[in-house]
Amino acid sequence: MNTNEEHEPRIEVTAPLGERYDEMLSAGALGFLADLHDRFASRRHDLLAERMRRRVEIANGRDPQFMPETAWIRQDLTWRVAGAAPGLEDRRVEITGPTDRKMSINALNSGARVWLADQEDATSPTWANVVEGQLSLHDAICGILSFTSAEGKEYRVTAERTPTIVMRPRGWHLAEKHLHFVDRQGRSLPASGSLVDFGLYFWHNAQRLVDAGRGPYFYLPKIESHEEARLWNDVFVFAQQRIGMPRGTVRATVLIETLPAAFQMEEILYQLREHCAGLNAGRWDYLFSIIKTYRSRGSEYVLPDRTQLTMTTPFMRAYTELLVATCHRRGAYAIGGMSAFIPNRRDPEVTERAFAKVTDDKRREAGDGFDGTWVAHPDLIPIAQAEFDAVLGERPNQLERTRDDMHVTASDLLAFKGAGGEVTLAGVRDDIAVTLRYVESWLRGVGAAAIDNLMEDAATAEIARSQLWQWIENETVTAEGERIDVELVHRLRDEVLGQLPRTASDRFDDAVKVLEQVALRPEYPAFLTVMAYTRYLGETPTTESTTQPETPAQPKSAREHARLVGERDELPIAV
Known part of the structure; x- marks a missing residue:
């Protein structure tokens, strides 16, 4: 093959097409995905390589730190993020869950203010889940979503007010092997899961969401640096220009769920400032990132049983306090994490224990200044809302709590040796x-x-x-x-x-x-x-x-x- 010869970049489908898959994988949608990959796939690759370089540095003894070269961003107190957009003004309780049809309907009927429609950690990325999840979201936005179980039970959206949808695409590190990007030199490689999930959702739904009084909103997972946030911002700018949508219509909430990102919260907000609504404390992935990053640094960094690592553990407390203070200083919402405890309708004792654990967790978050929180089960929504109602009242947020007295140091974030347990x-x-x-x-x-x-x-x-x-x-x-x-x-x-x-x-x-x-x-x-x-x-x-x-x-x-x-x-x- 003549590698100097240029071809029009394209996306090739390498898996079977099920019922209605052609609706999501239309020529226009695949062309949009090809454009996204043509412009951003190479930068994605470079940033993933930079992740690996940074982890090797830490493994060899160089701890992460607040970056001296971006101190000017942290010291400039004048800039603010775009903040809330229509449908995101009050986020006191958000429900999370996968995008299959039944779970989508349950989420839309749940009474939560926001639904995190999860194409990432709560979704196994089978080919069917990837495409049919997009179909579920599209049908929900079009108002035609329904589902009939194998037993004949029918599920429909009946809520008068449905949650605002915030879709979470896969992280930068994940590929979509059922779609291949063929570049201008004719080389083929698996597509980016992030660009596929974002691209299909945006192409099919962005304008329709705006017309309905909301907008294309996203949760951004697994970010490790402000350069990765800048890549997302550039994707948003291009996507909006591509369909003729005003720049700044998109809103993103970034999950701070990696240790390197905890040291770059303000920089991440700054890079996304024209599209950013807030940050989320992704507690479980954050713990995973800590263990992964320090796994080979010696026995003094060994953490105890995961059940003993709670949100009151000092280094976890420092992380959430820094997140709230950073968000409110920049006009961004701080969204709390998800307690793992869930009720069991067949076991009252389990349910009572779950309610007590979730109550304590949400009371702490609301008291610490968070503007909203996550739950994973509809029965937990009243529990969480009661704790945030008690603090917020009729206010949609508590951004006025700037926490100027909060001074979290690098040592506080890295105090793993004092975890106990x-x-x-x-x-x-x-x-x-x-x-x-x-x-x-x-x-x-x-x-x-x-x-x-x-x-x-x-x-x-x-x-x-x-x-x-x-x-x-x-x-x-x-x-x-x-x-x-x-x-x-x-x-x-x-x-x-x-x-x-x-x-x-x-x-x-x-x-x-x-x-x-x-x-x-x-x-x-x-x-x-x-x-x-x-x-x-x-x-x-x-x-x-x-x-x-x-x-x-x-x-x-x-x-x-x-x-x-x-x-x-x-x-x-x-x-």
């Missing part, structure tokens, strides 16, 4: 069980799973498998005196599997393989979802032997090996 055999077993049960659910296409009365998604599974890796790497000894190694995990794994109900169609055998690859080997995949998606999810799952990345000569230690190659599967082929 202990590592127990029960904690090890719980992490194994959560990883296996969640991954099995995810491989079957269910991305949000109720496990032992907790709502688990990709973020909590990432915490669980990362803790296992870190404990093994650091030869951690449990409170009961047992050293955590691969042999112990295998023994507990077999015990867990022996207690789980099995069916002929379950995916536990594959889940065991995923656990082995993401938690028990020296190589540490940056995201279990990247590895599992590549090897086990999709129209044609690949075998391990054909997808194993090339590695350099074997390093001197497992820790060095993890630093060198542990996160390479996050990086796409160069464009």
Whole structure:
């Protein structure tokens, strides 16, 4: 092939088309996706490479810090973000959930002020989920969404006032292997999951949303730097120009769910200021990011059982206090996170415990100055709203609480050694069980799973498998005196599997393989979802032997090996 010859960039569909898929994958939509990739795919690649460089620096002992070169942004007190847009003025309770038809209808009927329509951590990115999720959203916006279950039960949107939709696309690191971008030189690579999710939603719904008195609003996940936020801002500018929409119509709320992003909150707001509505405290992914980032720095950075890591843990408290203060200083909404506890309508005792836990969590958030919060279940909406009503009253927010007295330092954010708690055999077993049960659910296409009365998604599974890796790497000894190694995990794994109900169609055998690859080997995949998606999810799952990345000569230690190659599967082929 003559690589100097230029071709018109295009998107190719490499998977079967189901019913109505052509509506979402129309010629206009695919052309828009091709334009997005032509302009932004290369920058995405460079920023993912920069992520890896930054993590290697931290692994080698250089802690993150507030950036001296952007101090002027933090010191300039005159700038503000765009703030609320129509339908986002009052965000006191937001419900989160996947975009399948039934769950979409439940969310729209829930009574929440906002629905986080999640194409990311609560959605397993099967080809069907990706396209049919877009169809659900489009039908909801058109007012024609309905669903009939296999048992014949009909679901329809009946609420007089439905929540404002804020769609969460996949993070920059995720690919969409069922769509390929063919660039101007004729090279083909999997499309960006972020650009696909954003592009399809924006192309089909942006103008219709504005006409209905709201707008195209987005939650932006897994951002690690203000440069990544700037990329999103440029995507928004281009997309609005492409369809003739006024610049600044889009609104974005950024999840601060990575450790590097916690040190760049103001810079992220600044880069997105003409499109930004607020920040969210993505607590579970934030914990995952901490463990991932410091996993090979030594035993002093080992954290206790995940159940002991609460929002009152000092470094988590510093993170949320900094987020609220930063948001209110810049006119942005601060949205709280999601308690994992969920009610069980068949078990009053479980429900009572969940209500008590959620009440405490939301009371703390409202008292700390948050303007709204997340819940994962409709029954929790009145609980959360009562706590925010008690603080907000008739006000839509508490932006006037600027928290000028708040001074969070880098040391406060990095105070992991003082976390307290202990590592127990029960904690090890719980992490194994959560990883296996969640991954099995995810491989079957269910991305949000109720496990032992907790709502688990990709973020909590990432915490669980990362803790296992870190404990093994650091030869951690449990409170009961047992050293955590691969042999112990295998023994507990077999015990867990022996207690789980099995069916002929379950995916536990594959889940065991995923656990082995993401938690028990020296190589540490940056995201279990990247590895599992590549090897086990999709129209044609690949075998391990054909997808194993090339590695350099074997390093001197497992820790060095993890630093060198542990996160390479996050990086796409160069464009």
